[in-house]
Amino acid sequence: MSTRRETLTDDGLGHVLGHWLAEGPPAPPESTAESAMRTVVTIPQRRWRGRILRTTGSFGLPAQVGLVVAGIGAAVVVAISVSFNSGPPGVVPSPSAGPTATEGAVGGTRTFEDAGFSVEIQPDWSVNEVEPGSIEIADSLSGARMFITVGAPDGTLETCRVRFFPCLDLGVSSLADFERSILAAFHLRSQPATVAGEEALEFSHQGMVFPTVRHWLVLQGGRPYLIQYQEQRNRPADTVPPMAAALLNSWNWLEPESSTPSADGSRGLALFREPEAGFEVLVPRGWDEIQAAGSALPGVVAFGHYYDEMSLLTISVGMADGTFDLCEFQCASPNASTLDEIEETLPLPDTIMVSVGNGAEFEEVPLSVVVQETTLGGAPGRIVYQEHPKGGLFAHLYAFAIVDERPVVFSFMPTPSWGMAGYPVKEYIDAGQRQAILDSFRVLD
Amino acid sequence: MDERLVSLAQRGDVDAFSDMAHGIAVQLYPVAFRILRDHDRADDATQQAIVRIWRDLPSLRDVARFDAWAYRILVNACRDEIKRADRGREIPGFGTEPMAPDDALQYYLDLGLPEIADILGVPLGTVKSRSHAARQAMRAALEADARTLEGVQPV
Numbered sequence: 150m151s152t153r154r155e156t157l158t159d160d161g162l163g164h165v166l167g168h169w170l171a172e173g174p175p176a177p178p179e180s181t182a183e184s185a186m187r188t189v190v191t192i193p194q195r196r197w198r199g200r201i202l203r204t205t206g207s208f209g210l211p212a213q214v215g216l217v218v219a220g221i222g223a224a225v226v227v228a229i230s231v232s233f234n235s236g237p238p239g240v241v242p243s244p245s246a247g248p249t250a251t252e253g254a255v256g257g258t259r260t261f262e263d264a265g266f267s268v269e270i271q272p273d274w275s276v277n278e279v280e281p282g283s284i285e286i287a288d289s290l291s292g293a294r295m296f297i298t299v300g301a302p303d304g305t306l307e308t309c310r311v312r313f314f315p316c317l318d319l320g321v322s323s324l325a326d327f328e329r330s331i332l333a334a335f336h337l338r339s340q341p342a343t344v345a346g347e348e349a350l351e352f353s354h355q356g357m358v359f360p361t362v363r364h365w366l367v368l369q370g371g372r373p374y375l376i377q378y379q380e381q382r383n384r385p386a387d388t389v390p391p392m393a394a395a396l397l398n399s400w401n402w403l404e405p406e407s408s409t410p411s412a413d414g415s416r417g418l419a420l421f422r423e424p425e426a427g428f429e430v431l432v433p434r435g436w437d438e439i440q441a442a443g444s445a446l447p448g449v450v451a452f453g454h455y456y457d458e459m460s461l462l463t464i465s466v467g468m469a470d471g472t473f474d475l476c477e478f479q480c481a482s483p484n485a486s487t488l489d490e491i492e493e494t495l496p497l498p499d500t501i502m503v504s505v506g507n508g509a510e511f512e513e514v515p516l517s518v519v520v521q522e523t524t525l526g527g528a529p530g531r532i533v534y535q536e537h538p539k540g541g542l543f544a545h546l547y548a549f550a551i552v553d554e555r556p557v558v559f560s561f562m563p564t565p566s567w568g569m570a571g572y573p574v575k576e577y578i579d580a581g582q583r584q585a586i587l588d589s590f591r592v593l594d
Numbered sequence: 595m596d597e598r599l600v601s602l603a604q605r606g607d608v609d610a611f612s613d614m615a616h617g618i619a620v621q622l623y624p625v626a627f628r629i630l631r632d633h634d635r636a637d638d639a640t641q642q643a644i645v646r647i648w649r650d651l652p653s654l655r656d657v658a659r660f661d662a663w664a665y666r667i668l669v670n671a672c673r674d675e676i677k678r679a680d681r682g683r684e685i686p687g688f689g690t691e692p693m694a695p696d697d698a699l700q701y702y703l704d705l706g707l708p709e710i711a712d713i714l715g716v717p718l719g720t721v722k723s724r725s726h727a728a729r730q731a732m733r734a735a736l737e738a739d740a741r742t743l744e745g746v747q748p749v
Contacts (some may be wrong), residue, residue, distance in 0.1 A: 177623030181637055182615040183646035189615070192645065194606055194652050440605045 206479030269399035300373035320434015322417030430591035525550035526590035
């Protein structure tokens with residue numbers, strides 16, 4: 150008996166494949182979407198900052214560098230995954246390839262002119278100045294490493310070389326803003342610290358199976374320094390003491406400056422220009438346009454941090470006929486042609502409930518209104534706010550003016566938690582920056 | 595996918611994305627299964643893809659291209675699953691070997707080669723050559739099986 154074997158044609162092969170692929174379940178398990186959603190609600194969306202234009206460079210880094218603003222929460226995730234894959238203790242993946250300016254073991258005082266500081270380098274430490282403002286110091290005995298990233302005097306910190314971090318593009322306008330924005334958003338606790346006399350924030354991620362990663366953020370003369378310390382697991386007890394203490398204790402600033410904000414209030418600000426909004430303005434770097442109450446209305450733009458979508462600044466630009474939209478507590482569309490008329494539209498409560506005693510009881514306290522003269526977009530304007538009985542601001546600070554015959558209202562929100570239990574709030578932009586923001590406002594033609 | 599929901603989710607509306615999630619899972623899971631040939635891994639890859647879709651949704655410029663974009667994310671999630679499994683997996687049996695994403699997209703979704711190239715983010719020529727090589731390999735395997743079966747005599 151003879152057998153004839155046929156070669157499969159393309160159609161025949163397609164038929165076989167199609168039949169094979171038709172096997173399998175047509176629908177996912179019931180739990181698939183639910184399980185994914187449980188993760189989804191815990192992570193922020195990645196947002197690109199195409200509309201925030203950089204006004205200043207830092208350390209000559211390419212201005213066109215593709216930037217991802219990613220928080221430290223993401224960095225922690227990265228740290229975790231890198232730690233899982235980093236091999237045996239003491240073996241740490243190197244930062245992305247780049248020119249090595251200085252390398253090798255050196256003892257004694259080491260001065261980093263461009264970065265503006267000096268430290269004592271111990272004999273067993275090696276220094277790798279990857280690029281100006283990006284310095285790695287390793288302890289060959291303990292395996293501990295420190296990575297120092299130095300920002301620019303305008304408060305910007307832009308790097309893709311910080312170990313464990315995705316690319317960073319931060320505008321550190323103040324320690325409080327950094328604490329409020331990056332750290333609080335990702336539930337990383339910080340504590341006050343000092344580095345060579347300058348105020349700093351210390352924060353860390355520590356796990357049972359991961360090496361301890363500690364960070365210090367310092368602002369010196371407006372320039373942010375992010376100092377990262379990674380201590381390896383299984384560090385023998387008889388090796389040198391943690392290098393972090395040794396290094397930080399020997400830290401010296403080349404030009405000691407107070408951390409008091411400089412006279413240049415535009416430090417840490419970046420230009421927002423959106424033709425649809427019809428205006429341009431400087432906003433703190435790291436803020437972005439967000440969706441908030443009223444922001445869908447024409448002429449209203451809300452700004453905040455992309456990951457929590459809490460409005461920190463809302464700008465309402467009205468029409469030449471005096472109408473404008475204001476969404477504070479509730480949305481309204483009043484009409485105003487003078488500063489007094491704008492002020493009348495602002496929702497300013499008469500009283501506040503303040504906690505007393507052990508905090509379980511409240512009493513109603515009257516709120517006074519503070520009015521100051523200012524300029525906004527080159528026009529005479531007014532600042533109106535209320536003080537909290539326990540100090541600081543209560544809720545919003547309004548700044549408004551008539552610019553090019555249009556009513557313009559800035560509503561600064563000191564903190565998103567202002568309504569909770571009547572506690573005073575923390576301001577995170579100083580008066581100089583606020584005025585720089587107001588001065589930068591310009592209606593686009 | 596409902597473009598209105600995509601737009602809302604793109605602006606951070608979790609509720610809108612929640613409304614989309616089941617539909618995305620229904621759309622992606624069968625493809626993941628065809629690529630991975632394993633229920634649990636397909637489930638994992640689908641969940642990973644949904645999370646990544648949420649995370650990266652703001653970067654999607656054209657909501658009309660959501661489906662192709664979502665498939666690309668799924669294919670990458672499947673590749674990650676395969677890499678993870680390759681580190682300590684058993685030798686799969688017939689029909690359980692992961693399938694090339696190109697083939698799953700071509701034969702299961704009945705997509706054309708240009709669409710597949712778009713989804714996978716590779717040149718059209720690459721997809722064509724991969725497709726040709728896969729067909730040749732598949733044909734050889736099927737013909738080899740057929741020859742084996744010819745030699746088996748009933749007991």
